[in-house]
Amino acid sequence: MRKPGFCIALCATCLAFVVVLLGAYTRLTHAGLGCPDWPGCYGFIYVPQTEEQLAHAMLRFPDAPVEADKGWSEMIHRYFAGGLSVLVVLLALQAIKRRRQPGQPLGLPLLLLGVLVAQALFGMWTVTLKLWPHVVTGHLLGGFITLSLLFLLSLRLSGRAPAVPSSWRLRLLARAGLVLVMLQVALGGWVSSNYASVACLDLPTCNGVWWPAMDFDNGFHLSQQIGPNYLGGHLHSEARTAIHFTHRLGALVVGVAVALLAWQLFRRGYSVLAGLVLALLILQVSLGMGNILLRMPLMMAVAHNGGGALLFLSLVLVNYRLRAVPHTSAANAFDLPSFLSLSPSIWRRGWNFTIGAVSKGARVVSLLQARR
């Protein structure tokens, strides 16, 4: 049965999807600095229009002349994000009010509120740190996390997504798929924020070769300095190629993992879930390839972002449906430790494997040192 707050959570999920798409549009039209201040735009709550407002804007920001199109892209994204914030606050207030009702989630709405505050900060830093790739990528990831948490909340409040029987292997595969897609999304954000999308112009090769010249050190130099302004990117061509190429390799890994998950779901009779993740994977890979072959048409690049979000949501759904079958309503609650606790034996095996690998690594290093 539906729980109170379901409709708000569903509306917020849809709105979050729109906000993610608007964010992509703003990034891809290079409008991230369309308003040089935050939360207003040249000190106004809309893009300055009249001569008087334009003169005022010029006086306050002489180095950033008003570009109305870019300003509106940025402001529309902020208005929608503002609307989403109102819904998230409402969800949190409602959850606090109904906290004593059985099965009513409290942790998740509060977590969402925290993520939203972090997102607002990242939105502000995107502007004030002038599109620093770390912040832009963090903001993109934050958007995906907000969207997926809202979706999870909607699922929980809907009361219509019962757990289905599953083995720990299948659950492990589903979680691995979720993590891999998240990493691939982060890589995608890194491609976009470092302006590396056209670093390879052909497919499946990159600029005519299978393994191009790449500079991974600079491409993934995570402690690079801030500023002065990252619009257009700072990295040289081989560093951008390294980023772009890694995103392609990531797609390969994600492709194999998600296809394997779909196959396993299908084998166990969950053909709708299997079909959903497989269709979204094919869509996402096709959009990525289309972006390269057609030289990044704007709408296709935005759709690639949306496709990434839908693929991620489909994996959230799969993970939610495969959760350990609840015996009590408490088992239905989302809490990170139980979400991660697949089974004690898996943790034990993982621990033994890690210890074994580390001690083998140490032995190899000491052998190498002895040879020198």
Ligand code: HEM
């Ligand atoms: C398999 C799963 C994939 C996922 C989840 C994924 C996800 C993403 C995301 C989230 C972005 C950031 C978009 C933005 O900033 O708005 C991105 C960018 C990009 N992706 Fe993928 N991607 C995948 C596969 C691929 C493939 C197969 C290719 C091509 C071979 C590709 C090519 C690109 C390019 C060129 C960009 C940069 C676009 C830009 O500048 O915004 N992606 N990807």
